[in-house]
Amino acid sequence: MTDPRRPAALLGGGSRAEARRVADILRKETIGGALLLAAAVAAMAWANSPWAGAYDSLRSFVIGPAALRLRLDLATWAADGLLAVFFFVAGLELKREFVAGDLREPRRAVVPVAAAVGGVIVPALLYLLLNRTSGGAVKGWAIPTATDIAFALAVLAVIGRHLPSALRTFLLTLAVVDDLLAICVIAVFYTEHLSVIPLLAAAAPLAAFTALVRRRVRSWWLLLPLAAVTWALVHASGVHATVAGVLLGFAVPVLRSERAGGPQAGPGLAEHFEHRFRPISAAVAVPLFAFLSAGVPLHGLATSLSGPVALGVVAGLVVGKPVGIMTATWLIARFTRARLDEGLAWVDVAGLGILSGIGFTVSLLIGELAFGSGGGRDDQVKVAVLAGSVTAALLAAVVLRLRDRAYRRLCEAETTDRDGDDVPDVHQAGQSRDT
Numbered sequence: 001m002t003d004p005r006r007p008a009a010l011l012g013g014g015s016r017a018e019a020r021r022v023a024d025i026l027r028k029e030t031i032g033g034a035l036l037l038a039a040a041v042a043a044m045a046w047a048n049s050p051w052a053g054a055y056d057s058l059r060s061f062v063i064g065p066a067a068l069r070l071r072l073d074l075a076t077w078a079a080d081g082l083l084a085v086f087f088f089v090a091g092l093e094l095k096r097e098f099v100a101g102d103l104r105e106p107r108r109a110v111v112p113v114a115a116a117v118g119g120v121i122v123p124a125l126l127y128l129l130l131n132r133t134s135g136g137a138v139k140g141w142a143i144p145t146a147t148d149i150a151f152a153l154a155v156l157a158v159i160g161r162h163l164p165s166a167l168r169t170f171l172l173t174l175a176v177v178d179d180l181l182a183i184c185v186i187a188v189f190y191t192e193h194l195s196v197i198p199l200l201a202a203a204a205p206l207a208a209f210t211a212l213v214r215r216r217v218r219s220w221w222l223l224l225p226l227a228a229v230t231w232a233l234v235h236a237s238g239v240h241a242t243v244a245g246v247l248l249g250f251a252v253p254v255l256r257s258e259r260a261g262g263p264q265a266g267p268g269l270a271e272h273f274e275h276r277f278r279p280i281s282a283a284v285a286v287p288l289f290a291f292l293s294a295g296v297p298l299h300g301l302a303t304s305l306s307g308p309v310a311l312g313v314v315a316g317l318v319v320g321k322p323v324g325i326m327t328a329t330w331l332i333a334r335f336t337r338a339r340l341d342e343g344l345a346w347v348d349v350a351g352l353g354i355l356s357g358i359g360f361t362v363s364l365l366i367g368e369l370a371f372g373s374g375g376g377r378d379d380q381v382k383v384a385v386l387a388g389s390v391t392a393a394l395l396a397a398v399v400l401r402l403r404d405r406a407y408r409r410l411c412e413a414e415t416t417d418r419d420g421d422d423v424p425d426v427h428q429a430g431q432s433r434d435t
Contacts, residue, residue: 010111010333010341010349029172032282033154036360039287040294040386047295055295068198068236075373078292079365082285084231084245086361089281090179091249092274097176099254100268111332112170116177118328119356120145120185123320127312134308140370142185143381144316144388146362149175150282152355155393159401162408163348166341171352174325182362186240190369193238202233202244210251216269240369286361293364296382309377310384313363317388318395322353351399357392360385 046055059075072080103109123144131137152171160167209226217223227248235241254270304310329349333339367381 010329010339010344029150029153029278029282030157032286033148033150033152033157035283035287036148036150036290037154039291040360043291043293043295044298044386048298052297059292059295068232070232070235075292078289079368080235080241081231082289083361083365084242085277085285086281086289087179087183087242087245088227088249089274089278090176090183091246092252092270092277093176093249094180094246095250095252096254096270096274097173103173103176110336111329112173113177114328114332115170115325115353116174116181118324118326118331119147119174119178119321119353120181120324122324122327123316126320127316130312130315131308137309137312137377140309140312140367140377140381142182142189143363143366143370143385144313144320144359145178145185146182146359146366147175147178147321147356148358148360148362148389149179150286151360151389151393152358155355155358155396156400159397160404162404162411163400164341164344164407166344167348167352171355174352174356178356179362182366183243183246186366186369187243190366191239195237197237198233199237199239202230202237205229205233206244206247206251209248213252213269216253218269218272242365289361290364293368294360294382294386296379296386298383301383304380304383305387307380310380310387313367313381313384314388314391317357317359317363317385318354318391321357321359321392322350325353325356326350345403347399348403351396351403354392354399355396357396358389359392360389363389 043055046052060073062071062073064070064072064077097103098109103112124141127141127144128138131140149172152175153168156163156168156171205226209223209230212222212226227244230248231241231244234244234247249270252270252273254268305314326346326349330346363385364382367378367385371377371381
């Protein structure tokens with residue numbers, strides 16, 4: 001049992017069950033990150049090839065019924081439809097973390113929550129500072145506030161094989177809270193025209209979906225039509241349709257019912273849906289969105305990056321994110337007497353802060369919501385998000401690679417037994433574990 005008088009450990013490793021679940025998520029998101037990167041590279045290559053016109057034609061191809069404003073081009077279907085799957089999984093993950101995960105304990109939740117809030121506020125302020133005289137450009141203040149968890153975890157998997165699991169857990173939980181903040185920002189600040197009747201009508205299929213999942217119904221032929229109608233009505237209301245994905249995720253129960261054996265008898269319905277839909281989100285929905293959104297001509301790259309919008313986005317991702325996360329984490333340590341978990345150092349937190357500056361998927365989405373699709377500022381945003389995310393990934397790779405080597409040397413030292421007495425030499429020599 002945790003001693004309440006003992007100062008809380010920052011970036012603690014969490015429970016064993018939670019560690020296993022996080023490891024499973026990391027494997028899936030890492031594969032998704034690799035597919036996301038491949039899709040983005042393919043889009044950039046096509047958009048800058050002699051066949052760029054075909055790419056633009058593909059993005060602007062219109063399909064769907066006119067009812068409920070669903071006659072949309074493929075780029076909009078990707079942003080409003082495919083990303084609803086991504087946010088459905090995010091909703092499941094958010095609810096599970098705060099109902100049954102380690103974040104149900106306030107002492108564990110306070111650090112990633114504070115870090116995520118700091119990682120939103122500072123980039124937004126930095127963007128606004130650089131765009132204070134640019135008129136309509138201020139609408140993009142939320143672009144550099146998001147973290148792309150799939151992309152970030154893919155980078156971490158490549159460069160940080162020996163890093164402590166606590167760092168991966170912290171990055172994942174920080175990204176979960178970051179997703180919640182992004183959802184709130186999209187719903188509140190990027191809803192321009194609200195139609196009340198479709199929004200109220202969406203409550204009926206959402207209530208039916210909720211009633212069915214609370215009775216532990218898993219039949220796709222019942223749930224999928226209700227989810228689709230909920231999504232369509234939310235889309236017609238003017239609220240971004242991805243919010244429907246989150247609401248549907250929140251409706252799914254996390255804990256098993258008493259009739260099914262209670263919470264200790266196995267995974268609940270939320271975890272079941274998460275296992276089913278996370279691969280679809282990571283391997284299909286997000287890469288396709290990236291493919292239809294990331295393609296931007298790179299001619300005039302210097303001009304695109306010199307504008308205040310692009311500078312604000314790059315500065316927010318590369319500088320604002322790590323500064324906000326580090327500052328918030330330090331403040332928690334300063335005013336709660338919390339300490340870093342044994343074996344970790346503040347440079348590890350800095351590395352994760354820099355890595356959180358990879359803001360690809362949701363940053364591109366917010367950019368389209370702020371400035372529309374296909375305009376001059378939209379192209380600037382895409383170039384800036386790509387440049388900022390790549391820069392953050394490279395800087396994080398340098399910092400975390402050095403830390404990975406230090407942890408690898410420590411691991412080797414702790415397992416070396418040259419004299420064959422089953423006692424590691426480092427313990428016999430009384431060496432310190434500090435790195």
